[in-house]
Every structure is written in structure tokens, then in C-alpha cells.
Amino acid sequence: MRRVIIGLMMVAIVSVAAMAMAQTAEEWLDKAIEYRKMSDWEKAIEATHKALEIEPNNKYAHANLGWYYDELDDHETAVDHCNKAIDMDESFVPGLQQPRMVLLPDRRLHEGPGRCN
Numbered sequence: 001m002r003r004v005i006i007g008l009m010m011v012a013i014v015s016v017a018a019m020a021m022a023q024t025a026e027e028w029l030d031k032a033i034e035y036r037k038m039s040d041w042e043k044a045i046e047a048t049h050k051a052l053e054i055e056p057n058n059k060y061a062h063a064n065l066g067w068y069y070d071e072l073d074d075h076e077t078a079v080d081h082c083n084k085a086i087d088m089d090e091s092f093v094p095g096l097q098q099p100r101m102v103l104l105p106d107r108r109l110h111e112g113p114g115r116c117n
Contacts, residue, residue: 025055032064044068059085059092 028051035044045068051061066082069075085092 025051
């Protein structure tokens with residue numbers, strides 16, 4: 001019986017240690033996409049912020065946060081994140097899937113009707 005308890009404790013310790021191990025930004029973004037597929041926007045945002053803790057200049061993470069915040073009707077935060085992605089790479093155009101943002105000639109996304117084209 002004692003061996004069983006010790007074995008279970010070791011499994012629990014290993015499981016907790018594996019969860020605590022640092023993951024890559026890419027792994028966090030993959031988790032965020034899985035949450036997005038379930039329309040769990042809060043968890044998608046949380047996972048994406050974890051990715052940004054590891055890789056703060058990830059334009060895809062900022063673009064995805066734009067999408068996720070837009071889904072929660074936080075359009076100001078959505079626009080801010082999309083513009084951060086553009087600031088990192090001027091040829092990058094996030095927001096194509098955000099129905100309430102438009103890309104103006106100043107290369108900045110703004111709230112507005114229609115899709116970015």
C-alpha cells in the first residue's frame with residue numbers, strides 16, 4: 001500500500017513539474033488557437049499573453065489578440081494590438097478577419113464598417 005501511495009505521489013509531482021516547465025511561444029499560440037476554435041476568447045487571450053511573455057515582439061500574437069479582443073467587442077484593444085503588429089512589420093496587414101476594422105492610408109487600423117481589403 002505504501003508503494004502505491006509513493007508511486008501516486010511521484011506521478012503527481014512529475015505531472016505538476018511538466019505543467020510548470022516553460023513552454024515556447026509557439027506552443028502557447030497553438031493552445032490559443034485551440035481555445036479560439038472553441039470560442040473561448042478569454043482563454044485564447046490568456047494563452048496568447050503567455051506567448052508574448054516569452055516572445056514580446058511576435059506580430060502574429062498581437063494580430064491574434066486583435067481578433068480575440070474584437071470577438072469580445074473590445075474594439076479599442078483589438079485595434080491597438082493589430083497596430084502593434086503593423087509597427088513590427090509594415091508589410092504585415094492583420095485585421096483581415098476583423099469585420100469592424102479598416103486599414104486607412106496612414107497604415108493604421110481604425111474601428112469602422114466593413115472588412116480590411
